[in-house]
Amino acid sequence: MIEVDNIHKSFGDANVLKGISTCFDKGKTNLIIGQSGSGKTVFIKCLLGLFAPEKGTISYDGKIYSELSGSEQRNLRQEMGMVFQGSALFDSMTVEGNVRFPLEMFTKQSDSEMQDRVDFVLKRVNLIDAHHKYPSEISGGMQKRVAIARAIVMNPKYLFCDEPNSGLDPKTAILIDNLIQEITQEYNITTVINSHDMNSVMEIGEKIIFLKNGIKEWEGTNKEIFKTDNEAVTNFVYSSELFKKVRQMYLEERN
Numbered sequence: 001m002i003e004v005d006n007i008h009k010s011f012g013d014a015n016v017l018k019g020i021s022t023c024f025d026k027g028k029t030n031l032i033i034g035q036s037g038s039g040k041t042v043f044i045k046c047l048l049g050l051f052a053p054e055k056g057t058i059s060y061d062g063k064i065y066s067e068l069s070g071s072e073q074r075n076l077r078q079e080m081g082m083v084f085q086g087s088a089l090f091d092s093m094t095v096e097g098n099v100r101f102p103l104e105m106f107t108k109q110s111d112s113e114m115q116d117r118v119d120f121v122l123k124r125v126n127l128i129d130a131h132h133k134y135p136s137e138i139s140g141g142m143q144k145r146v147a148i149a150r151a152i153v154m155n156p157k158y159l160f161c162d163e164p165n166s167g168l169d170p171k172t173a174i175l176i177d178n179l180i181q182e183i184t185q186e187y188n189i190t191t192v193i194n195s196h197d198m199n200s201v202m203e204i205g206e207k208i209i210f211l212k213n214g215i216k217e218w219e220g221t222n223k224e225i226f227k228t229d230n231e232a233v234t235n236f237v238y239s240s241e242l243f244k245k246v247r248q249m250y251l252e253e254r255n
Contacts, residue, residue, distance in 0.1 A: 001026055002047060002158065002190055007056030009042055016042045017053065018214040027188045029181050029204040031195050034211035035236060041162070043211065044194045048160055049077055060158065078106050081151030081189075083161040083180075087143045089135040089150075095122070096131040099150045106154065121149040125179060141172035145179065152183060159184065159191040165200060177203045198237065201225065210236070 002024040009017040016039050024030040032040050045051045047058060049065060057064045060076060068076065089098050096118055103114045122131065125145040135143055144164060151159060161180060165173035181204045184191040193200065201208060205222030210233050218225075218233045225237060 001061055002192070003057075003059040004047075005057045005059070007046060007053040007058060009039075009046060009051055009053050016214050017046070019056070020211075020214075020216045021056075022209055022216060022219060024190050024192050025207065026190045027185055028206040029184050029191050029193060030207045030209070031193045031201060031205045032209045032211065033195055033201060033236070034217075035196075037213075038211040039214040040194050040211055044160060044162060044192065047192060048080060048082065049073060078154060079157045081154065081156035081159045083144070083147045083151045083159070083164050085163040085166050087135075087140075087147040089143055089146060091135055094132050094134055095127065095138070095146050098135070098146055099153050102150060102154050117153055118149075121153050122146075124152075124183070125149045139172075140167055141169075141175065144168065144172075144176050148176075148179060148183070152187070152189075155187070156189060159189045161191070161193040161195075163194060163196070165195070165197045170199065173197065173199060174203060180204065201237070212236075 004020055004022050006019050006021050007017055008015070008019055020043065032043060034040050042051060046053055052066070057066060059065070063076070065073065065076065090101070093101065099118045099121060100114055103109055103117060107114070109117070122128065125148050127142065127145055127149065130138060130142065130146070135146070138146070159180075164176055164180060168176065177200050180191065180193070183189065195201070201222055205225070208220060208222060208225060209216060210218040212232050218228060218230045220228065225233065228234065
């Protein structure tokens with residue numbers, strides 16, 4: 001679990017995060033949504049320990065990050081996996097090399113132990129025969145699965161995903177959503193996803209945080225979001241034609 005208590009973050013005179021408090025549970029897919037400039041990226045970078053809030057605390061399973069020593073913070077960051085928006089794979093490395101990279105950097109495992117772990121996670125994301133291919137030789141959806149495999153190869157407690165469906169077709173995006181949710185539940189990971197994809201909200205939004213101008217405007221589930229009267233949320237969510245149709249179906253069933 002990650003607990004956020006009244007965090008504030010500024011850059012010069014710009015107040016980006018303005019007193020956000022929430023919690024992200026283990027074994028659930030937690031989504032952060034909001035328009036561009038709402039503070040989503042800064043928020044997730046604070047959760048990753050890349051930015052230090054000027055006020056407030058962030059706790060990881062009861063441990064307040066700002067109160068940890070430097071070595072304790074480094075150890076905690078090694079328990080975090082990250083899926084970047086553009087996958088961020090190394091072009092000069094094979095799929096296997098990309099996934100193996102964190103193990104070589106941060107562990108003292110033997111070569112055979114690392115190989116077994118790489119084989120395991122690549123199988124888990126359904127990439128059995130891609131070990132020796134390069135990123136340029138595989139599709140965008142496969143690249144995203146490689147990024148997920150690399151993010152979980154260290155068996156993290158916390159998984160962060162920044163726009164994991166960016167650039168993917170709708171069918172592939174749903175497959176990536178389902179994979180992330182399956183892994184989250186299977187390994188009881190605390191997963192936080194930065195997203196603007198309304199399909200993701202519908203499919204895997206077990207908890208949703210809606211940010212507006214650096215403030216937590218609303219939180220709830222993908223079922224509760226249909227019932228909210230919060231105008232900022234409805235204006236954002238129902239800009240999607242798909243959501244408009246689902247909303248209408250919900251209202252018709254309720255009546």
